[in-house]
Amino acid sequence: MRAMTYRGPYKLRVEEKDRPRIEHPNDAIVRVQLAAICGSDLHLYHGMMPDTRIGHTFGHEFIGVVDEVGPSVERLQAGDRVMVPFNIFCGSCWFCARGLYSNCHNVNPNATAVGGIYGYSHTTGGYDGGQAEYVRVPFADVGPTKIPEWMHDEDAVLLTDAAATGYFGAQLGEIAEGDTVVVLGAGPVGLIAAQSAWLMGAGRVIVVDHLAERLEKARSMCHAETLDYDEHDDIVVELKRQTDFLGADVVIEAVGAEADGSCLQHVAGAKLKLQGGSPVALNWAIDGVRKGGTVAVVGAYGPIPSAVKFGDALNKGLTLRMNQTPVKRQWPRMFEHVRNGHLTPRELVTHRFPLEHISEAYHVFSAKLDGCIKPLILPSS
Amino acid sequence: MTDLPTAYVADRARMRETPEQLRARIPGWGVDLDPADRPSHPKLQYAPESTGAHWRFPERQPGSEDRERSIEHAFVTPVFGTAQPLHGASGAIRRLAYERFSEARLAHWMLLIAGDRVDAWGSHLRSLASLRPDNPVTQTGVRAELGADGVSRTGRSDRRHQALDPVLVAGPWVAAAGVAVLGARRLLRR
Numbered sequence: 001m002r003a004m005t006y007r008g009p010y011k012l013r014v015e016e017k018d019r020p021r022i023e024h025p026n027d028a029i030v031r032v033q034l035a036a037i038c039g040s041d042l043h044l045y046h047g048m049m050p051d052t053r054i055g056h057t058f059g060h061e062f063i064g065v066v067d068e069v070g071p072s073v074e075r076l077q078a079g080d081r082v083m084v085p086f087n088i089f090c091g092s093c094w095f096c097a098r099g100l101y102s103n104c105h106n107v108n109p110n111a112t113a114v115g116g117i118y119g120y121s122h123t124t125g126g127y128d129g130g131q132a133e134y135v136r137v138p139f140a141d142v143g144p145t146k147i148p149e150w151m152h153d154e155d156a157v158l159l160t161d162a163a164a165t166g167y168f169g170a171q172l173g174e175i176a177e178g179d180t181v182v183v184l185g186a187g188p189v190g191l192i193a194a195q196s197a198w199l200m201g202a203g204r205v206i207v208v209d210h211l212a213e214r215l216e217k218a219r220s221m222c223h224a225e226t227l228d229y230d231e232h233d234d235i236v237v238e239l240k241r242q243t244d245f246l247g248a249d250v251v252i253e254a255v256g257a258e259a260d261g262s263c264l265q266h267v268a269g270a271k272l273k274l275q276g277g278s279p280v281a282l283n284w285a286i287d288g289v290r291k292g293g294t295v296a297v298v299g300a301y302g303p304i305p306s307a308v309k310f311g312d313a314l315n316k317g318l319t320l321r322m323n324q325t326p327v328k329r330q331w332p333r334m335f336e337h338v339r340n341g342h343l344t345p346r347e348l349v350t351h352r353f354p355l356e357h358i359s360e361a362y363h364v365f366s367a368k369l370d371g372c373i374k375p376l377i378l379p380s381s
Numbered sequence: 382m383t384d385l386p387t388a389y390v391a392d393r394a395r396m397r398e399t400p401e402q403l404r405a406r407i408p409g410w411g412v413d414l415d416p417a418d419r420p421s422h423p424k425l426q427y428a429p430e431s432t433g434a435h436w437r438f439p440e441r442q443p444g445s446e447d448r449e450r451s452i453e454h455a456f457v458t459p460v461f462g463t464a465q466p467l468h469g470a471s472g473a474i475r476r477l478a479y480e481r482f483s484e485a486r487l488a489h490w491m492l493l494i495a496g497d498r499v500d501a502w503g504s505h506l507r508s509l510a511s512l513r514p515d516n517p518v519t520q521t522g523v524r525a526e527l528g529a530d531g532v533s534r535t536g537r538s539d540r541r542h543q544a545l546d547p548v549l550v551a552g553p554w555v556a557a558a559g560v561a562v563l564g565a566r567r568l569l570r571r
Contacts, residue, residue: 007501007504007505007508007515007520008501008504008505008515009501010521011515011517011520011521012520013516013519013520023442023443023444023463024439024440024442024459024460025440026439026440047497047501050490050493050494050497051475051493051496051497052497053464053465053471053497053500054465054500054501054504055464055465055504056464056465057464072435072440074435075433088460089432090434090439090459090460091429091432091433091434092429092432092434092436092437092438092439096429096432096434097427097428097429097432098425098426098427098428099421099424099425099426099427099428100424100425101432105458106438106439106458106459106460107458107460107461108458108461109445109448109449109450109451109454109457109458109461110449110450110451110479111451111453111484112451112453112454112484113484116460116462122462122464122465122475123493125461125462126461126462126463126464126465127462127464128462128464138460139434139439139460141433141434141435142432142433142434168421171419171420171421171422172421174416175416176416177400177411177414178394178396180394196413198403198407198409198410198411199409199410199411199412199413200411200413200414200416200419201400201410201411201413201414203396203397203398203403204397223406223407243387244386244387244388244394245386245387245388245389246386246387246388246394247388290388303484303490304487304490304494305487326421329420329421329426330420330421332420333413333419333420334420337409337412340408340409341408341409342408342409342412343409359519359520359521359522360522360524360525361522362522363521363522363523363525363526364522364525364528369525369526369528370525370528
């Protein structure tokens with residue numbers, strides 16, 4: 001089969017690989033119909049995630065058709081069209097039993113601090129991902145869901161991570177009616193977080209980024225106010241001004257480990273790997289939220305330490321909430337929101353690349369060329 | 382003193398728009414208003430019967446005997462990825478990271494990063510002896526720069542460090558080529 005393979009930082013190519021096989025009785029093999037590149041894939045692409053091995057196939061956002069099932073699979077059969085959460089989870093460990101599907105303890109021997117994720121290095125279990133023609137899907141009775149007839153494929157693929165993560169981020173913010181919510185980052189996750197904040201009763205939603213097309217999307221798709229941090233000497237001061245010097249009630253950090261905004265931090269963390277990333281957005285969140293407020297973190301960070309302003313968080317009495325998204329827990333309600341038009345994930349899609357052009361897709365997405373917000377990958381084109 | 386900023390007085394900040402105005406302007410405003418009726422509430426929601434699992438503990442996947450694992454785990458998990466098993470020098474470095482240091486130790490992660498770089502360098506060298514050597518032009522996707530708004534685009538996200546990126550990406554290749562040239566010269570002199 002054809003599959004994207006990692007060749008080192010900033011380098012990848014499409015190779016011929018063996019089709020995955022059933023390795024556990026509850027496995028399924030899915031033929032991928034549509035995949036996406038996630039912003040967090042860029043951390044792998046840039047060589048920031050420890051134990052990313054040469055030959056690894058990325059991709060944790062995908063939908064497809066069940067091609068084969070293991071002998072213990074009861075809920076799926078060959079031919080079913082499924083959407084697969086980015087989490088690999090068993091459904092039966094201490095954590096899964098309590099709804100923490102992203103923290104499953106039975107799928108990732110390489111680390112206890114993170115669960116299993118498709119195509120996201122060996123630090124998350126060593127599973128090849130879905131930017132390929134076929135993918136192995138463990139625990140087929142637990143993770144995948146049949147795609148509803150009415151659902152658009154592009155909505156379905158975005159619900160496997162980006163959209164679910166945005167919605168989850170807004171929930172982590174514990175938004176109360178009338179709250180001022182600031183969303184840092186107008187990427188796919190941030191934009192859905194902004195839409196979701198309204199559903200939870202926000203009184204104001206302010207989205208911060210520095211890319212004009214993304215801020216325009218925040219205004220048109222999310223009805224949000226926007227701030228371009230490049231236009232302000234100090235975005236934290238501007239956030240204080242915008243909130244009558246109180247600070248935001250809730251800040252949702254939807255950027256993660258490769259934030260721009262500080263050249264020094266970016267080069268030291270994202271480029272020279274002198275720290276676990278560039279926590280600029282997280283520090284802006286801590287300083288921009290009001291005392292006693294809540295910072296919700298859904299931007300992705302790796303396991304290496306970063307220079308986070310924890311003292312400010314302590315002294316301000318903040319609530320910091322975060323996790324990888326337990327995707328399937330979000331789906332029933334999100335399906336309603338998508339069907340009713342309250343959440344519109346497929347509006348995020350700007351680019352569609354054949355699998356054979358995936359090197360260009362990563363470069364365009366990484367450098368944000370051509371107004372790219374969300375690129376999809378078409379394995380069979 | 383009615384114009385004091387909100388933070389300095391006890392009054393609750395007033396909403397700029399009423400809920401009715403927001404409902405009229407924003408699709409779905411307030412449909413998830415009740416925090417107790419949101420999918421992620423409460424954080425711990427004990428419902429093992431709802432996951433689809435029909436086992437108390439999953440059947441163990443074969444092949445775990447030599448599989449590396451975090452020493453914070455009691456055993457190799459019953460299901461695990463089998464992509465890219467450990468091999469060669471990078472495999473030895475990674476195995477040391479897993480067997481010697483817990484996830485709490487920075488050495489664990491630094492060794493894994495070192496293993497990644499050794500893996501990449503070794504792979505590049507091996508590719509040069511193969512029918513499909515690594516090609517930094519096609520593999521970095523830089524051909525996309527030839528599109529409508531490539532190098533000259535002012536809004537691109539990497540403009541702050543654009544000048545440094547080629548050095549970081551191409552630097553190791555140039556350095557390796559330099560070492561190869563110097564080595565070849567020395568050999569020729571002999």
